[in-house]
Amino acid sequence: MAGERGAYARGLARRDEIMAGAIELFGRIGYRNATILDIATHVGISRTGLLHHFPSKEILLKAILAKRDREDLQRLARSDDALGGLRDIVELARHNAGVPDLVSLFAVLSAEASDPTHPAHDFFVRRYERARVSMADALRRAGDAGLLAPHVDIDHEARALVALMDGLQVQWLLAPDQVDMAEDLRIALQNVLVVPLPS
Amino acid sequence: MAGERGAYARGLARRDEIMAGAIELFGRIGYRNATILDIATHVGISRTGLLHHFPSKEILLKAILAKRDREDLQRLARSDDALGGLRDIVELARHNAGVPDLVSLFAVLSAEASDPTHPAHDFFVRRYERARVSMADALRRAGDAGLLAPHVDIDHEARALVALMDGLQVQWLLAPDQVDMAEDLRIALQNVLVVPLPS
Numbered sequence: 490m491a492g493e494r495g496a497y498a499r500g501l502a503r504r505d506e507i508m509a510g511a512i513e514l515f516g517r518i519g520y521r522n523a524t525i526l527d528i529a530t531h532v533g534i535s536r537t538g539l540l541h542h543f544p545s546k547e548i549l550l551k552a553i554l555a556k557r558d559r560e561d562l563q564r565l566a567r568s569d570d571a572l573g574g575l576r577d578i579v580e581l582a583r584h585n586a587g588v589p590d591l592v593s594l595f596a597v598l599s600a601e602a603s604d605p606t607h608p609a610h611d612f613f614v615r616r617y618e619r620a621r622v623s624m625a626d627a628l629r630r631a632g633d634a635g636l637l638a639p640h641v642d643i644d645h646e647a648r649a650l651v652a653l654m655d656g657l658q659v660q661w662l663l664a665p666d667q668v669d670m671a672e673d674l675r676i677a678l679q680n681v682l683v684v685p686l687p688s
Numbered sequence: 689m690a691g692e693r694g695a696y697a698r699g700l701a702r703r704d705e706i707m708a709g710a711i712e713l714f715g716r717i718g719y720r721n722a723t724i725l726d727i728a729t730h731v732g733i734s735r736t737g738l739l740h741h742f743p744s745k746e747i748l749l750k751a752i753l754a755k756r757d758r759e760d761l762q763r764l765a766r767s768d769d770a771l772g773g774l775r776d777i778v779e780l781a782r783h784n785a786g787v788p789d790l791v792s793l794f795a796v797l798s799a800e801a802s803d804p805t806h807p808a809h810d811f812f813v814r815r816y817e818r819a820r821v822s823m824a825d826a827l828r829r830a831g832d833a834g835l836l837a838p839h840v841d842i843d844h845e846a847r848a849l850v851a852l853m854d855g856l857q858v859q860w861l862l863a864p865d866q867v868d869m870a871e872d873l874r875i876a877l878q879n880v881l882v883v884p885l886p887s
Contacts, residue, residue, distance in 0.1 A: 600795035601860030645875045656851025662802030676844045
């Protein structure tokens with residue numbers, strides 16, 4: 490049993506290694522350009538070894554996307570109160586500044602995926618629908634708690650804040666010393682609140 | 689002379705055709721994936737014919753980027769007054785909604801180009817620096833005319849408005865029926881003004 494559990498843990502660790510290598514390579518040369526062999530070579534395993542964990546490049550991509558979404562959702566579900574929920578969004582931007590490969594991959598893919606034949610098209614359509622809905626929910630909770638400035642149009646602000654996070658990522662990737670994503674997001678959130686946002 | 693002028697005009701028209709075809713193909717399958725032969729086939733000319741106008745894929749790409757920048761600058765230089773300058777930004781977003789291929793290409797490229805070895809890296813670094821500076825200038829003119837709300841931090845707002853335009857493009861490409869880029873940009877600008885923004 491101990492041996493089986495060890496093999497299982499090693500398998501999971503290997504999956505994580507492959508995903509990390511693929512994120513780096515997809516972000517650098519693009520999802521469509523990177524072959525399974527490129528990724529395997531980059532990670533330092535055989536093509537067959539990689540295919541044992543991920544039977545196709547598309548399955549590997551979808552595993553990466555799903556894993557990041559899961560982790561982001563956990564990060565956004567930490568606080569019970571309305572103000573804490575908004576602060577968690579700033580924290581997510583701060584976390585993103587530590588994972589440039591992943592940010593770059595998502596920026597490239599979300600744009601590529603506007604093509605309806607792209608393997609991640611449906612994923613990104615749904616992801617943005619969900620992002621707008623959760624952002625609107627977070628703002629509505631702040632509004633119900635009397636924390637929102639009276640001029641705020643919640644649906645507009647939800648689209649705008651999601652867009653701001655994405656757009657800041659592109660500027661930050663190109664000029665990491667000139668753009669502080671978390672700080673710009675904090676100011677944007679502060680601008681729609683009537684109370685100070687705790688940092 | 690008339691014959692020479694005719695040949696020149698035909699050459700320019702052919703250049704425009706090639707650029708339009710390349711924009712479509714780059715936006716759909718990515719700059720790195722599309723070969724010169726792919727583009728030539730897509731446009732319906734020979735590989736040699738294409739190379740006569742653009743000696744390399746990189747030169748073709750740079751011509752496309754420079755042309756769009758030139759056209760955008762013309763669109764943003766239409767008004768002399770501060771309020772008109774901000775309205776021109778909304779008009780640019782409205783114009784973008786009519787050229788999805790170009791918007792998609794720029795979204796993919798700006799993200800891919802965060803890799804310092806990408807042929808468009810320097811172009812996009814400079815482009816965003818310039819975009820932030822012109823947006824800040826437009827806001828400063830509005831401030832000097834007494835039109836800006838007192839809470840506005842001009843440098844933050846410049847980064848945020850540029851980011852908003854980019855982020856809205858991604859959401860719009862994925863859900864064109866749910867996102868009105870020009871309208872969301874108009875609301876965002878209105879939120880920093882103390883007078884109505886003319887539509």
